[in-house]
Amino acid sequence: MTTGIRPVTDARKRPMMHPQVQTYWHEVDCGFPPVADVFEECVYEALAVFSREQMKAYLEAARVLGKLGRGPEPMLAFLEEWPSVVTAVGADVLTPVMDFVRAMQKSPNGKAIAPFLQTLAAVARRLQSAEQLQFYIDIARDLMVRTTGSIHGHHTTFPSPGLPEFFAQAPFLAKLLSMAGVKNWVEYGIRNYGNHPERQVEYFQLKSADSRAVLQRERHGTLFADVERQLDLYLRALWCDSDTLVPYSTAFDEIRKPIPYYDKLGLRVPDVFDDAQGVAGLDRYRAVLAHMIGHRRWSKPQIADNWSPFQRMAVEFFEDCRIENLLMREYPGLRRIFLALHPKPVEDACDPETTSCLRHRLAMLSRALIDPDHGYADTDLLTFAGRFHELIAAGESSTDEIATLALSYVAKTRRQSDQLAKVHFDDTVVDYRDDNRQLWRFIEEGDEEEAFDEERRLEQNKEPQGLPPRHYHEWDYQSQTYRPDWVSLYEALHPSGNPAVIDRLLAKHAALAKRLKRLLDLLKPQDKVRIRYQEDGTELDLDVAIRSLIDFKGGATPDPRINMSHRTDGRDITVMLLLDLSESLNEKIADGSQTILELSQEAVSLLAWSIEALGDPFAIAGFHSDTRHEVRYHHIKGFSEGWDDAVKGRLAAMEAGWSTRMGAALRHAGHYLSARKADKKILLLLTDGEPADIDVADPQHLRADAKKAVEELATKGVTTFCLSLDPKADEYVRDIFGNRYEVLDRIERLPEKLPMLYMALTK
Amino acid sequence: MTTDKEQYKVHKEPFYQAQGKEVVLYEAAYAARLPVMVKGPTGCGKSRFVEYMAWKLGKPLITVACNEDMTASDLVGRYLLEANGTRWLDGPLTTAARIGAICYLDEIVEARQDTTVVIHPLTDHRRTLPLDKKGELIEAHPDFQLVISYNPGYQSLMKDLKQSTKQRFTAFDFDYPEATLETQIIARETGLDEATSAKLVKIGQTARNLKGHGLDEGISTRLIVYAATLIKNGVDPKDACRMAMARPITDDSDIRATLDHAIDATFA
Secondary structure, eight states: OOOTTSOSSOGGGOOOSSHHHHHHHHHHTOOOHHHHHHHHHHHHHHHHHOOHHHHHHHHHHHHHHHTSSSOSHHHHHHHHHHHHHHHHHOGGGHHHHHHHHHHHHHTTTGGGHHHHHHHHHHHHHHHOSHHHHHHHHHHHHHHHHHHOEEOTTOSSEEOOSSHHHHHHHHHHHHHHSOHHHHHHHHHHHHHHHTTOHHHHHHHHTTOSHHHHHHHHHHOSSEEHHHHHHHHHHHHHHHHOOOOOEEEEOSSSOOSSOOOOEEETTEEEEESEEOOBTTBOHHHHHHHHHHHHHHHHHHOOOEEOTTSOHHHHHHHHHHHHHHHHHHHHHHOTTHHHHHHHHSOOOOTTOSOTTTSBOHHHHHHHHHHHHHOTTOOOOOHHHHHHHHHHHHHHHHSOOOHHHHHHHHHHHHHHHOOGGGGOSOBOOTTOOOTTSOOOGGGEEOSSOOSSSOOGGGTOOOOOOOOOSSOOOEEEEEEETTTTEEEEEEEEEEEEEOOOOOHHHHHHHHHHTHHHHHHHHHHHHHHSOOSEEEEEEESSOSEEOHHHHHHHHHHHHTTSOOOSOOEEEEEEOOOOEEEEEEEEOOGGGGSBOTTSSSBHHHHHHHHHHHHHHHHHHHTOOEEEEEEEESSTTOEEEEEEEOTTSOSSHHHHHHHHTOOOOSBBOHHHHHHHHHHHHHTSOOSEEEEEEEESSOOBOTTOOOHHHHHHHHHHHHHHHHHTTEEEEEEEOOTTTHHHHHHHHTTOEEEOSOGGGHHHHHHHHHHHHHO | OOOOSGGGSOOSOOOOOOSSSHHHHHHHHHHTTOOEEEEOOTTSSHHHHHHHHHHHHTOOEEEEEOOTTOOHHHHHEEEEEETTEEEEEEOHHHHHHHHTOEEEEETGGGSOHHHHGGGHHHHSTTOEEEETTTTEEEEOOTTOEEEEEEOTTOOOSSSOOOHHHHTTOEEEEOOOOOHHHHHHHHHHHHOOOHHHHHHHHHHHHHHHHTBTTTBSSOOOHHHHHHHHHHHHTTOOHHHHHIIIIIHHHOOOHHHHHHHHHHHHHHOO
């Protein structure tokens, strides 16, 4: 009986060219024609690398992979990739690799075996050591174990959705991150998207925004975000320039590596610089900035229409060198950085018979123009270096003069082979130089220049409504890391209502106000306090002095403490009142007469009135949230606004809704407070419940974040105090605010309690 | 205070490099006995200028460094208790008014506002100083002149002079000298060569560019002189700059790193 699907010839019987290979082919006992097609080639490659035992192990492993029942891909990938893996990290990793393959085979993740083996060689080439590869396998194993699982109600175990994607991205990750960074990145993915297959896949495909953000955070090298302020200071201090720095991403543009440039929106620099040639990443940034500043200072745009691309390139090289010479004249210390970063092409590395050597010649010349000890012997080069230095010896020279010199250089050294398609690129790229787009002006839109980007003017955006969002981190207590730019906070002016409402509320509490007034008078700062009975003081205290004198004359021991001095006793307190405006405020209090919101309004009005009477600068804001994408922060009163009808109107219009994402609101309020100048800065938070939001399942998470926010504020000198209206608050409020909190059991006393609390706090 | 004029005289010529016409103008102000106010950032040469003018005019100089605990009696004088009763002791301002000295109140804004008011009667046509505690009215000596200095760079709104005080003075506005002049000053003052002095001045200017961006005040001429002195005494220039110029002015690590880089870039 014959079956239709069986191949006409059994691959096992495929004849091989070499008898030894034929033996091997029998050993691996494989029936896949695609494998048979490449087997002989793979064996030749392997023989060049492997010892006899290693060869045996190689074939044995291949045989096992062929018998997994996963088709030819695992075996193919292994046969092809393994020799390069061994070259990179040695043959000892075979055991852990095969162990891991077996583990995948036993779990539902068999489909990930092929992707794992396919990228293994690329990863191994990046990692360069067996320990690192072992680390990589451990990470993958951890990912597999923790994301493989069952979904409630289904009776099957599901394979890890992210694992194959992770393997596909692994070479890219290994290039950008250290293995510790990869681990953190994976960890983040598992923790946040462990239960969400689609999102998990997106994360591990590097398609979601936070996947990229976490990747960026974990990258090795000097991150722009970490040194932005230093670079800004550098520009101001050394170059008297304060242009905006705009980073561009270097991670995701593989083919066309962006080059630094500047335009009217700012100086564009890469988002990360690794240390290179003994120059720290920060110094590389400085070199890039110095170079661009040099152009801005000394370069004049040239009309480019009549020049060939070669001529333009030569002019760029000459002009770059002129700029750098002037920069080094200004700050000689830059020489070390420039020389370390500038490539030093070997003089006869390029063969002019077969290759276009223009770039190579220019790079050598460029080196010679900034490095007096270049050691090149080429006569043209030496002549032009001499002429160049003559030009700039007298002064700054100019772009025009340099361009003339560059053109004559091109004319003098032109070769037929410059037109060849094969261009010598090694050691000719000077990576701290910008792309010189500002050096050229085109009068006519040339045929060869692509002009279609003129058409794509962006539609004029409509006038944006409200302020753009501010992004805040959120603390993830499980990983002890921040989730970058996790929360979007929108600040807006609170809508206005009828200020008379608040006046009525104040009138209702007139008796209380009177009582408060007495207390306030006691608290009012008395600018100078007399300190009497001082031995050493600023002024003679006549009463005491006369008494002492009498004692003295009378023969008794006089009291020597006859002076007095003054002490200033001013209040220097700034306070920010932050109101939780979440939905729960709409609940009625126990006796059913008022909502918590109404009570809060009364309390806040009284407090505002008290603080106004004390004269402390204060601000009021409210917040609520609807997931991390929308935290609303309502401005009710600013520090410089008086306690007037506009403010009262906003307070009267206060409404409650949505949830309580406390951390972001605390951070935002704190950033206003920390900009104030005062001895004491107090953030007073009035809330009726614990931090919670509808997109967070774990109640600990937002608590931990709020706690972190409070700690952050403390380091900025802002004291946070919480008045909680939640009778059950004792469970968590101490965790968040330490001992700076008070829980109000009888809510109806809030209007009285809040101003009293404030006075007690600031006494 | 003693009334021995000689001890307040400036005997040796202090080095002062004029930045403009200030010397002539000061002489004119002194001739008319007009009170003078010298404004400018710290360490730009205000005190040196006053000292120089006292020397040039051959008048005694009494300097009072003001602080926020200073009271009126610290300026005017006070009663001390002695075995047989009390004894009046003149304060520096009173002494200056009696002997005809130039009284220089340094950093006057540091003093409390009630203190500054006591100088008012001395600064207008009256030229008198009432000692209300003692019941005496001092007629100022014809040679007496009042000079105050203050640094308008203080960001605090609390530390400003009252208009009623300000408007009793003629004023000089000082600033750090421009680069070549400052270089000469450093070289003259310390004997350091001009090339190195110029580099020091350049570093000083990088810090002045950062004023308002994390620095309250740039590197003063005084600090540059310190650095130059250290270098002159054989300290490595980079170390001297770090010690005398970068470290004193900031605790901010970013700014420190930037200044350190400026030092490295300048002294290659």
